[in-house]
Amino acid sequence: MPNMTSMTSTQAPATATMADKRREETIAGYLFMSPMMVIFLIFLFIPIAFALFVSFTNWNGITPLGQTQSQTTGVVLFTNLTTDPVTIPAGTIVTTEGGSPIRYRLTADVTLEAGTEATAEGSIVALDEFAGSGGNTRRDSITAIEGDLAEAVSVTNPSALASGQDNAYQFVGLANYQDLLFKQGIRQRDFFLSLKNTVYFVLGVVPAQTVLALVLAVIVNQKWLKGKGIFRTAFYFPSITSSVVISIIFLWLFARGGVVNVLISALFPNYDPVTWLNDPNGVIHNILGLVGITRDTVGDWASSRIVGLTLWDWISGPSVTLFTIMILNTWTTIGTLMIIYLAALQGIPSQVYEAASIDGATTWQTFRRITVPLLAPTTFFVVTLGLIGTFQVFDQIAVMTSGGPAKTTLTIAYIVYSNGFNNSEMGLAAATALILFAIIFAFTLIQRRITRESLDAY
Template sequence: MLGLFLVVPILMALWVSLSDWNGQGSPFSSGVHFVGAQNYSPLLTKSGLTQSDFMTSLRNNGYYVLFVVPLQTALALGLALLVNGRRLKGKGFFRTAYYFPSVTSSVAISVVFLFIFSSSGVVNSLLAKVGVDGPAWFADPRGVIHLALGAFGINNDAPPSALADTTIGGLSLWDWISGPSVAMCAIIVLVVWTTAGTFMLMFLAALQDIPLEVEEAAEIDGTGRWQRFRHVTLPMLKPTLFLVLTLGLIGTWQVFDQIYVMTRGGPAKTTMTPAFLSYQSSFINNEWGQGSAIAFILFAIIVAMTLLQRFVLRDKDEAKAKAATRRAAKAARSGSGPTTGAA
């Protein structure tokens, strides 16, 4: 079943990314030819609109990941600690309330947020009560870092020449450091609110697996609440933390439905993501090879980020022990005897 519905479609998509298939008929027909990296080069090496759009989508998605993953992880852990409190009453109600947005249709929530963040919506009405003139959220392409720099006197219309004249991947350095747009910030709020409940349940299950005697022993030793959390609770949550961060990275790099419903990549392409660009290239522009190429570049990015995260969150003592075991086994095979002092 996995081979039929997972492996085979992936291999078919890989072939499409390396061929000139136009979406008509079978991609394995005699009229479809192998073109190698021709679908990848406009995205990565050839200057032009295609590369500019792809790099813009990577920039947008990079800022999206940078904000969403830490925020949703911190919020989920905070909610789990709150629900796991010994003195909290009505734990079942709070678990359900926090988890409810995660099981609600993302399309329905996106439509609701369109009204909440409209120019005359609830958010701007609340801001007006404290004397703040709220923006037109989903029509504002300005980056938040650009806005912050503007507060320090840097003119967004005339940025420093060192940043404006240096380009990487078809975008100037000034464009790269724009930060998420105002429109993207509204989507970030939506996603953090809807996903934190799922990860809260994962953290809650891990918290409930921590033996009560461990925390009581730490409390008897005179540790404060923050010390117990940092030195006892958090280390025991490391496997769950790795799982949450991994799922968060995968989900945020693949964001599509909120973008499709709320902005379609606008305004000024500031909410366009690689997943949406892949859809647009394939189903709108009929460039199926290029759309598949974007999907596989995105796959490579997700794998690289996951491996990097695994390296950062690795257990150093366990890694040293495994390395020592491998060295001892290698020495035994070579006949030189076990090494000493490897740890």
């Protein structure tokens, strides 16, 4: 019978060796991952945490975050109006002129010698309720002294006061979120107006760019097509061209006297040129108007308001100007998505198509029953990229319209920029950005659920 003790003693080193090997592999794996983890930490997680922190404050984005509150200080000149010596005790209050005087406190005793021309200087500091620069204190002249000494002493400030400073920020809790989502006012209206515009932009661009990219990929993947490289380059070229440059070109093409209107006028002599980039009318409103349905004919229900917008505003569709930008965005993105689809198409085994051909499948049946289901993971990826990109549309809006006309091209991303850098409301901008993040995340989950159900249906 084998000696169990000896077997155990010989197997123990092997077990220890395997554990050490697994440990080494784990350490090596984390070492390989560590550069990317550091990048994610610095450029993703820390900025998200900072944005979350800022969203609970009223920080203006300009004041250094480490700045703390300090009071306005300065020097005043007292003049004796009597023939007797006068002592002005510390704590005496001097004030500025005007209907809303700002009050300052004398920090130390000041003694005036006898004589009507006797003068002396004293240091002052703003009272707590006027600390900081909110009252624009340094521009006011100090002319009055409170108390029994008002008739005996006059006061002036010979030089400007040293302006105090406010705290860099104050915690406001959920106030920024309430202003955007629940509190009636211009902030709520602009946010939901931008949300409406952005959703119409997404619903128009994402399906269009996905379908066109797939169709182009299928075409340039055909064996019979000559000059594939030329077509692939031509379709992909807009994606690598500067978005600003393309936006400026579209401004020229779609101007009232631009190439687009000239070509349409050549085809239709009675055509009235459209101001493509300065037309706030909604596309759906225009279509309804062709059949006689207008705001005046639909009834009172259209005047009902939901989060600052009337129902008639909600069903306007994208404005003509936003629709033009949607065309631009679709044209500039289908090239990249086409390359993604093309790579996926070339990864489908040819034996699958050969089997379908032997079974007598038509071209349409092959595409619908084989190509589309096998491309489902790629479609999910393409649609996800499209959702993220369109919800974050900014550059074309900033270059072409700046949110106009009549805020019909205002998007959530542009609201973030406008609040943060134009209005110096970085806390509000951070709250808007986080709401946008939540919207994109929710739409991505919904899209993933739909894609999975579609895949299961095949």
